[in-house]
Amino acid sequence: MSSTAFDGTPHAPAHARRFVRQVLGEWHLSHLAEDAVLLTSELVTNAVVHAGTGIELTCRLDVDASPAKLEIEVDDHHPTRTIPAVRPMPADGPAESVPLSGRGLALASMLADAWGVTYTRTAKRVWVRMDVTDCCDLQEAAPGVAGPLPAPVPGPLETLHVGVVICDRDGLVESWNTEAEKLLGWRPEQAVGKKLQDMVSWNGHGPYALSLDDTLGLGRWRGEARMLHAEGGLLPVYVSHLRTRGQRSSIWMVVADEHRDVLTPAPAPPRGETGGRIKDLLDHDMPFAELLDTVARIVQLSSGGDAAYVLLAADGGNRFGVAAGAGATAGLVGVLATGVLSSDRKAPAMVEDLLAADVELAQQLRARSLACAPLLVGGEVIGHIVVTAARPGHFDQELTVSLQHIADQVAVPVHRERLAEQDRAHRGRLSFLAEAGELLAGVHDEELLAALTAQLVVPKIATWAAVYLTDLAGMTRLAHVWHAEERHNADLRKSLPAIPRTAFDDVSWPVGPETVLSFPLLTQGRSHGALVIGRAEPTLPLELADLLADLCRLVALNLHTAMLYARQATTSRVLQRSLLPMRVAPMPGLESAVVYEPAEEGADVGGDFYDLFTVSDHWCFALGDVCGSGPEAAAVTGLARHAVRLLAKENYTVADIFDRLNQALLEEGEEGRFLSLLCGELTPLPQGGALCTIASAGHPPPLLLRTDGRVEAMASPQLLLGVEAGARFYVETFELAPEELLLCVTDGVTERRDGDRLLDDDDGLSVLLSGCTGLSAHAVAERVRHAVESFAAEPSQDDVALLVIKASAALRTVRP
Structure with missing residues (x-):
């Protein structure tokens, strides 16, 4: 037996660690040193914090026992201070679920073969017992000493229902x-036949937030969820999932969250070599995220x-990102500064004041003290185990030895599981980005892009998301919000700043249960806004941060494309609008109607054009069709329409207009750019009607x-314009009497196709027009348009233009 005593000061744990390490070295029990030192540190810390008196530490070796046993006792002098009941360390959930007053004893229940508490009038003794050899599975408490305290079942038993x-x-x-009916209110006949996903609010778990369908395909799984109660609302539950053999059915055992311990029994203390207890615990088959937690x-x-944090190396090995955290963790994203935590540091380290050593890292971790140990596999640093404190000088060098012991035990299983997780994550990442790319492709509306982006990350990655957009003037606004529970959307929008006045890193986001993170939408050096997310988890794994960065680049690229598309569409629309008359000239005594529909999607003007205007004492009208479509055809359209109007205003006859326009087209040198044109003049007659x-x-x-x-055809066909330089054109005249109607169309009407049949086959257009007697010009135009549209199921592949002129009364003289 060996004993010592310390004052109840913050330095006592360090002195106790040195004492135990020295004693075990003298007793040739170095293989127990790491676990023993870890337990001693916790028992002494517990005594200092909760008793505040002097402390006596005793190490006792019982070599007569079979197997031999090492017992460590810590005595304080505050006997009335009782030890609280200890809950087992939870397999899931935050570390805060273990009360502060019982965390050291929770660790004792994991690492020791037995532990207990003895009370006297003047002292209280907490002890732990460890087997020196591995030849016996029995644990017996010493006479007069209380055995391990049982973990209480949380929540009243009357409310316990295992569905x-x-x-x-x-x-x-x-x-x-x-x-299940008692727990959730649904009767069996109501629930059977429903989809489980309709009864579960699923936020997902793990770095890539598996969907519910993917989770149902797993062989075994445990975790939190929320299920819909028959009376409305979502009930927090804990689920233990099992897939049957043959993959035919999934079995869910469900309890209220307050009874989760029923489905998560405390793990039995691991057996085997004492120095490998932590490694044995972590060797249990568990998901990678749970392993890191x-x-x-x-x-x-x-x-x-x-x-405390587990950091893992990113691609390249010289960057480290947060993979898991416990305690009062900061809301960390992605890569940490690597001044202290570098890939070259292959020994444990302790920093008394982080502000003096690495200001950036201190700000990221919101800490002053730091101790760390590298995770080494094959001589390479694959990550770090880090513990921090808010005040400087909180740790000592002895702690780094314990950290390195833990790091050595977990490095290999963590590395092995991470390689498997990286393979799964890579496939999931590619699948997610492919889905996002397919969903966003071809979307040219910024508002729709913002809505799709928010719904891509909720609930797979975040509890809620908001998308801010920045316009060409640099103004940023809140475009879209989305919450996993849609009823919170309105409140979420109210709580977020509509127009941020500062950079996103400096914005004061609403205080709530979620950690708020922002990601810029950047492409080609320009900001298009930001994606802001709220997550229940305090940290963001590096792989998930990289995934969100890739998604934001994809979204920014689509926003940039949408911006260019909108700018081009606006420019094109303005230019194309200049190719059509702003308004049709009023014609007293004549009624006119126009239908104009370009075939090209998104275009305002194609290869067809029309015009109707006054010249001196008469009116002029024109209807043309340029060979082809698109911008090239629209350029010829502009030339033709403006040339006709200009020449008519200069009092050129219709025949002269054709000659001059034919010459202009030939001078353009655009081979194959032909133009069909119908042009006429309407001169009012004293008795009514007009001479055409x-x-x-x-x-x-x-x-x-x-x-x-x-119905009569009123003009003979002549040679196309732009074909022959020596072509000569002539005019024809006829009288348009009152109540008579003239219909002018392009070939987009006459050649409307349905298979091998055309609309004008067998004088189809004439037959259609003959049934329009007595109709107004607008009614005739609408009837012809409808006939063209409904002639075939497929949309028209050609521009459609038609002009209807009807003499309705005696024409008054047109004044210039």
Whole structure:
């Protein structure tokens, strides 16, 4: 036996660690040193914090026992201070779920073979016992010493209901027991046949937030969820999932969250070599995220620090990102500054004042003290275990030895599981980005892009998301918000700044249960806004941060494309609008109507054009069709329309207009750019109606509807414009009597196709027009437009233009 005593000061744990290490070295029990020192540190820290008296430490070796046993006792002099009941360290959930007053004893229950408390009138003794060899599985408490304290079952037993839900491979509920009815209110006949996903609010778990369908495909899983109660609202529950053999059914055991311990029994103290207890604990088959969380909790509990982190190397090995955290962790994203935590540091380290050593890292961790140990595999640093505290000088060098012991035990299993997780994550990342790319591709509306982006990350990655957009003037505004529970959308929008007045890193986000993080939407050096997310988890794993960065680059690229598209569309629209008359000239005594529909999607002007204007004492009209479509055809359209109007204003005759325009097209040198044109003049007659002078260059002839329903073609076809330099054109005249109607169309009407059949086959257009007697010009135009649209199921592949002129009364003289 060996004993010593210390004052109840913050330095006592360090002195105790040195004493135990020295004693075990003298007793040739160095293989027990790491676990023993870890336990001693916690028992002494507990005594200093909760008793505040002097402390006596005793190490006792019982070599007569079988197997031999090492016992460590810590006595304080505050006997009335009792030890609280200790809950087992939870497999899931934050470390804060273990009360501060019991964290050291929770660690004792994990590492020691037995522990207990003895009370006297003047002292209280807490002891732990460890087997020196591995030849006996029995643990016996010493006479007069209390055995391990049982972990209480949380929540009253009267409210405990263990629901059993069985689903088929498609997620349809097949069985629903009475306990599930008591827990969730749904009767079996109501629940059976429903989709499980309709009854579960699923936020996902792990770095890539598996969907519910993916989780149902797992062989085994445990975790939190929220399920819909029959009376409305979501009930927090804890689920233990099992996939049956043959993958035919999924079985869910469900309890209220307050009874989660029923489905998460405390792990039995691991057996085997004492120095490998932590490694044995972590060798249990568990998800990678749970493995890292367990390591972080053990480190935080055993060190007495405010927070603990597991950092893992990013691609390249010289950057380290947060993979898990426990305690009062900061809201960390991505890569930490690597001044202290570098890939070259292969020994444990302790920094008394982080502000003096690495200001950037101190700000990121919101800490002053730091102790760390590298995770070494094959001589390479794959990560670090880090523990921090808010005040300087909180740790000592002895703690780094314990940290390195934990790091050595967990490095290999962490590395092995991370390689497997990276492979799964890589496939999940590619799948996620491919889905996002496909969803965002071809979307040219910024508001829709913002909505899709928010819904991509909620609830897979975040509890809520908001997208801010920055316009060309540099003004940033809140464009869209989305919460996992849609009923919170309105409140979320009210709580977020509508127009941020500062940089996103300096914005004061609403205080709530979630950690708020922002990611810029950057491309080609320009900011298009930011994606802001709220997560229940305090840290963001490096892989997830990289995934969000890739998503933000993809979104920013699509926003940039949308901006260019909008700018080009606006420019094109303005230019194209200049190719059409702003308004049709009023024609007293004549009624006119126009239909104009370009075939190209998003275009305002194609290869067809029209015009109707006054010249001196008469009116002029024109209807043309340029060979082809798109911008090239629109350029010829502009030339033709403006040339016709200019020449008519200079009092050129219709025949002269054709000659001059034919020459202009040939001088342009655009081979194959032909133009069909119908142009005419309307001169009012004293008795009413008008005298029409008209010419047609390769254009469908206009149709004249008489008052008795007869339809006549009124112009002979002539050579297309832009074909032959020596072509000569002539005009024809006819009288447009009152109540008669003239229909002028392009070939987009006459050649409207349905398979091998055209609309104008067998004089189809004339037959259609003959039934329009007595209709107004607008009614005729609408009837023809509808006939063109409904002639075939497929949309028209050609521009459509038509002009209707009807003499309605005696024409008054047009004044210049």
